[in-house]
Amino acid sequence: MDVIRPLLLEQFEVLDTLLSGIDGDAWFTPTELPGWTVKDIAAHLIGTESLLAGIAAPHVDIDVHTLGHVHNEIAAFNELWVEHLRRVPGPEVLARYRDIVAQRRESLNAMTQTDFDAPADTPVGPATYGRFMRIRVFDCWLHELDIHDALGTVGSEGGARAQLGSAEIFGAMPFVVGKRGKAPEGSRITIELTGPLARTIHLEVAGRANVVTSLSGPATSTITMESALFVRLAGGRVSGVDKLGEVVLGGDTEVGGRIVENLAFTI
Numbered sequence: 001m002d003v004i005r006p007l008l009l010e011q012f013e014v015l016d017t018l019l020s021g022i023d024g025d026a027w028f029t030p031t032e033l034p035g036w037t038v039k040d041i042a043a044h045l046i047g048t049e050s051l052l053a054g055i056a057a058p059h060v061d062i063d064v065h066t067l068g069h070v071h072n073e074i075a076a077f078n079e080l081w082v083e084h085l086r087r088v089p090g091p092e093v094l095a096r097y098r099d100i101v102a103q104r105r106e107s108l109n110a111m112t113q114t115d116f117d118a119p120a121d122t123p124v125g126p127a128t129y130g131r132f133m134r135i136r137v138f139d140c141w142l143h144e145l146d147i148h149d150a151l152g153t154v155g156s157e158g159g160a161r162a163q164l165g166s167a168e169i170f171g172a173m174p175f176v177v178g179k180r181g182k183a184p185e186g187s188r189i190t191i192e193l194t195g196p197l198a199r200t201i202h203l204e205v206a207g208r209a210n211v212v213t214s215l216s217g218p219a220t221s222t223i224t225m226e227s228a229l230f231v232r233l234a235g236g237r238v239s240g241v242d243k244l245g246e247v248v249l250g251g252d253t254e255v256g257g258r259i260v261e262n263l264a265f266t267i
Contacts, residue, residue, distance in 0.1 A: 027090035034069035047081025058084040141165035158196025178209030181259035197227035222250035236264035
């Protein structure tokens with residue numbers, strides 16, 4: 001709690017500052033998220049924090065399940081708030097964001113470690129309330145980057161919030177490499193990231209893919225890229241097929257390329 005809570009509250013403030021600098025038609029700037037503008041991202045943030053505050057989802061006049069980019073119930077829930085606020089002016093959406101964040105800040109500040117350790121339903125299944133809040137850091141941080149990318153400005157690619165938020169991505173690497181990337185039995189994969197989230201990730205496939213401290217032999221496939229690209233690939237913001245030219249592959253490039261093309265893991 002002492003790590004997650006302050007970074008989540010800081011993330012709320014960073015988003016407030018970012019949104020407060022948006023004027024006029026900039027609210028309607030398209031983002032990499034299908035069907036969503038910058039204002040729609042703000043509406044989505046309001047919706048999730050409203051859910052956590054116990055506020056029921058609004059009724060809308062369309063069946064959001066029929067929208068082409070809605071593939072599951074979480075996406076359908078998100079779309080209810082986006083549709084509900086779609087015709088609300090940007091400054092009013094910002095005011096609503098501030099209102100719900102004020103409620104959430106008060107609630108979070110009143111919580112104890114026991115509250116953070118309590119069982120909770122989360123976007124990744126049954127876990128703890130604290131895990132849900134770590135996912136909130138990830139989601140809010142990624143949407144900060146979405147807004148910056150749409151507006152052509154620079155966001156928080158590194159730092160404490162990025163480190164905590166990106167933990168969700170790095171924790172998913174065995175699933176991405178083994179299930180989505182279909183790395184074959186015996187594969188030894190090294191992913192080398194440069195930039196603000198620079199690190200080396202080793203994985204071996206022995207029955208299933210696992211992160212390891214060091215490989216048991218030479219890497220069978222190596223993948224090197226900027227951490228900014230890695231985050232956007234993992235978030236499904238850009239296509240691995242389109243970005244292979246920005247990735248350096250070594251060893252078995254067929255396996256490495258398949259992993260890059262299937263890095264997206266977000267719902």
